[in-house]
Amino acid sequence: MAVEHKIVLKDVAKTFGSNTVLDGVNLEIEKGESMAIIGQSGSGKSVTLKCILGLVKPDRGAIWIDGEDVATMSQRELERTRAKFGMLFQGSALFDSLPIWRNVTFALTQGRARDPVKMKKIAAENLERVGLDSKILNLRPSELSGGMQKRVALARAIAPRPEIIFFDEPTTGLDPIRADVINDLIVELVDDLGVTALTITHDMASARKIAHRVAMLYQGKIIWRGPRDRLYDSGNPYVDQFVQGRAEGPIR
């Protein structure tokens, strides 16, 4: 047991109404590892992330972060644990009422408008890291293109230097070239900052590029996991059908 588990999910289940989304998910993510979860739309990938973040309470099972059980935490401990996370949302989820620099430094000031000079400097540094010019500091999110919004959201997620970053469909809605720019950024962040990354995606090119290991979620369970090189010869008919995008196969 030399490896250090950053996140452990054991038998996590969640049902909304009559719809069982997660049905006993088991997953371990090591420190400094980049893991991708692939699966169809609606297979419970986002719910898995939200369970780990404590935004959704699982019906069953346990989640450990750095060896601590999330379920037994008080509100205060939960807030401290959440400070370890950063997240890139699928739709960027930038605060449209705030300028870019306040978006990027939101976690640092907990939403307060303080130290504008210092905060703008920090915002500019983080924007530079994702390849954006500091000219956009005072713009509003709606004034940027979708690809730029995604990069601002990435800058916002890394600004407080989280230990773990979640990426929710980081390349969805972007053209292939911009998608690859985001992929490069994610690889760079994992390598440079040493963060633990968990990405959910149905973009195979992206999964193969950014992840060390890949797990497939199907009908609320992890049905396969392995190194990214094995993704195309997994020997699992479900994974084969999914990665090759065939309509015919065991998945209907």
Next chain:
Amino acid sequence: MTTIFDAIIRFLASLGRLLIGALAAIGRVATFGGTTVARMVRPPYYPGRVFEQLLQMGWFSLPVVGMTAIFSGAALAQQIYTAGSRFNATSTVPAVVVLGMVRELGPVLVGLMVAGRVSSAMAAELGTMRVTEQLDAMTTLRTDPYRYLIAPRLIAGLIAVPLLVLIANAIGIFGGYFVAVYKLDFNAVGYLNTTRLYLTATDLQMALVKSAFFGFFIALMGCYHGFRAQGGAAGVGRATTDAVVSAFVMILLSNMIITLMAFG
């Protein structure tokens, strides 16, 4: 026989479901309000956000509240005059205007106008933030939406609506005065003297207590429905409607309860 029993049982079951649904909703709102209060006593505090909301709820509501009050006061004076003239009681105009305005019309009309303006805006704003995952994003950015978004709105509601009601009362009384003196030939000094005579501290206190409740419910309904919105644009639309309707109901219901308790 069995079919009649079945029908009765089905009827009772549907009544029960309705009751349970209503109780569950009350429980959810109470939990939401309780969570906010429990979180806002611990830092970080957001005085700047409270000020923003005070401006939004209070200052920007002044035109619509002022108009509502002056029109209602003026119409009230004319109505009392017409009704009073049938039994020689036109002299009751200033007394009825001041009592009606301070005790009932001021708080309720201001409450309803602000609810229409503010509950809807809050539900739409928070609902949009919910469906675009901005609320989840905020949580991952070390900021508690209850403290950052909800608490300032509840505090602003508690402060802004009573202040608006005080102003509306003054404007409404002035509206009545205007009609009485310039249209109905009342003596200006006499009118004001009677007004002062019937304007009591107890009534004003009651108006403030009522309007503090109204302000709280306006903000609570806007926030609660916005926070729970789901299902894209249509969901935000539903949340907005629900916020306004439930704020109206809460205002009228609590007004009745407080009035019956105070004068019963």
